[in-house]
Amino acid sequence: MAKNVGVLTGGGDCPGLNAVIRAVTRRSLDRGHEVVGVREGWRGLVEGRFHELGQREISGILPRGGTIIGTTRTNPYKLDGGVERVLRNFERRGLDALVAIGGEDTLGVAARLFEEHDFPVVGVPKTIDNDLSATDYTFGFDTAVFIATEAIDRLHTTAESHNRVMVVEVMGRNTGWIAVMSGIAGGADVILIPEHPITVEEACKEIRRRHDRGKDFSIVVVSEGYELAYASGEQRAVTQETVTDQFGHVRWGGVGAELGREIEERTGYETRVTVLGHVQRGGSPTPRDRLLATRYGLKAADLVDEGKFGRMAALRGDDIVDVALADAVAEPKRVPQRWYDVARAFFG
Ligand code: F6P
16 A cells, blocks of 8 residues: 655764665655655654655765755654644644654654654664664764764874874764774774773873884874863863753763863873864765665665564664664663774774
């Protein structure tokens, strides 16, 4: 039976979103279904804003960054009558199923709607932070790591020329996946992440040790969610705003500058700071992310077809499987010790 399938992208944008939209649409149209883009995440369902998706709309979008249907961090559970409006607009538009593409926030809403209202939704795991459980990798992460690694490579040559310490602040919220992976790939000399916080004193010791060995430049990668930790036991988070968004997140940013100042003061080595920011989320997805996003999109369309709601497409090894949405959002996936050990092997 032909279905009306809604597609929504929520949370921060991420390379590969359009590749998922394309795959979901392509497979659904091939099966005789209709596909409707929900504008700007959950906001589109709260406000009843839709956008038909056909062959023409998805043409040429595979390599394009961002999302053609827009995104916001709207949380219907935080809006007066938000959930009722979502349910009403879904029904009014005649939708039979929804593919929600997002991270812990967007998928958290999806999981709750499924649990509380039997809402016919399937999820696709998106985030450059790679912090979603129940999947090996989220799409968008590979591109962010690629961009950060390239930046580190570029900083290497200028650090070397000027005998400087270069601090690179990368995104990742409360997890250090981007920092660890790009730091290892880029040959960083110290990596600071929230999950395994070494102290500022230890970081300076590693840099000094390296310089004592005859190297006169260093690369330090710090994850935005790393809290400055000191030998005294003091720990301090650096954020831009303490005001939270509708999902309770603070806006991270600024730890690189503070760390850079500390390193310069404590070691006497000239230090510069680079904040990569949203560059990590922009532009074209890597081939790996295009492939992952495409496979996730096809799987999501299959789940819709089979009526397997409350599930999320996930990567296990080399297989695309489906897992419970609730499991994916139960708790964030943190960088395990074994990965930090790989990074540590090259400190100093
Ligand atoms: O979750 C993705 C992410 O890019 C985080 O790494 C970062 O902290 C946050 O989003 C930035 O959000 P915004 O785009 O709202 O500034």
